Amino acid sequence: MTPIQQLKSILTEQYVSEDGDEYKIELKQGLTDQQIDDLAKRVPMRQIPAEIRELLKFACGFEFYGLEEITFDGIGEFGFEEFFPNSVQLMGDGFGNFWILDIDSNGNWGSVFYVCHSPAVIVKHSDNLSQFIEHINEFGKNDSNSNLDIIHEKVVIDIWNQNNGFIDTETARQSSDAILEKFALSLPDNFAIADLRNKPNQTGFAWGKFGPNIDKAKRHETELIWGIEKPTNKGLLSKLFGR
Numbered sequence: 001m002t003p004i005q006q007l008k009s010i011l012t013e014q015y016v017s018e019d020g021d022e023y024k025i026e027l028k029q030g031l032t033d034q035q036i037d038d039l040a041k042r043v044p045m046r047q048i049p050a051e052i053r054e055l056l057k058f059a060c061g062f063e064f065y066g067l068e069e070i071t072f073d074g075i076g077e078f079g080f081e082e083f084f085p086n087s088v089q090l091m092g093d094g095f096g097n098f099w100i101l102d103i104d105s106n107g108n109w110g111s112v113f114y115v116c117h118s119p120a121v122i123v124k125h126s127d128n129l130s131q132f133i134e135h136i137n138e139f140g141k142n143d144s145n146s147n148l149d150i151i152h153e154k155v156v157i158d159i160w161n162q163n164n165g166f167i168d169t170e171t172a173r174q175s176s177d178a179i180l181e182k183f184a185l186s187l188p189d190n191f192a193i194a195d196l197r198n199k200p201n202q203t204g205f206a207w208g209k210f211g212p213n214i215d216k217a218k219r220h221e222t223e224l225i226w227g228i229e230k231p232t233n234k235g236l237l238s239k240l241f242g243r
Helices: 003-009 033-040 050-058 129-145 147-161 169-173 178-185 236-241
Strands: 026-029 059-063 087-092 098-103 109-117 120-126 166-168 191-195 225-229
Touching: 003 050, 003 129, 033 050, 050 059, 098 129, 109 129, 109 147, 120 129, 120 147, 129 147, 166 169, 169 178, 169 191, 178 191, 178 225
Parallel strands: none
Antiparallel strands: 026 059, 087 098, 098 109, 109 120, 166 191, 191 225
């Protein structure tokens, strides 16, 4: 389904809150052609894909009980450009964590990620915007058993504690995967690599595992591959002389 088809398919759904009250989604007003053209100036290639333009004209987002407002027009609002140079901020959780959609260098709207700061983890949440809307619907029906809640409450902890999602740079340089090998060769030795290409939802990496300094983090130009600097352990003489 296209995003607008997915959204329209859940307009008549009835949900029940924790207090037993019934509710439906409430659409936000759509944008004008001029407003969409203005948004296009913020993205690569300065174009909004046709199916996204159709969605934005119908509704620029919606409200859903138990979640913060979902928006489709939050282009460039998220920041965190080291990891997502171009993105759409879709929703926050009220605690400084966000669901964002990645826009590639050709202007294509791609996967949705949950970006968490405590613990500092990035998780692939949905394959695309259509699936993200369906995941919101799933949350309304299944709550704690939904993809959204499982990622929010469990997956980020598991990635941080058990599997930080990184590949050693030297290992990547020996890979038969030409894209991964070339990217690894472009990085200094003290980097680790996260590769989420073709990975399923609920996989990710602990972006803060090596400390809060991400200024030198590097994103592949076209792929879901990242390089993150690992701090080097200075010797005693270096510490004494400030080197």
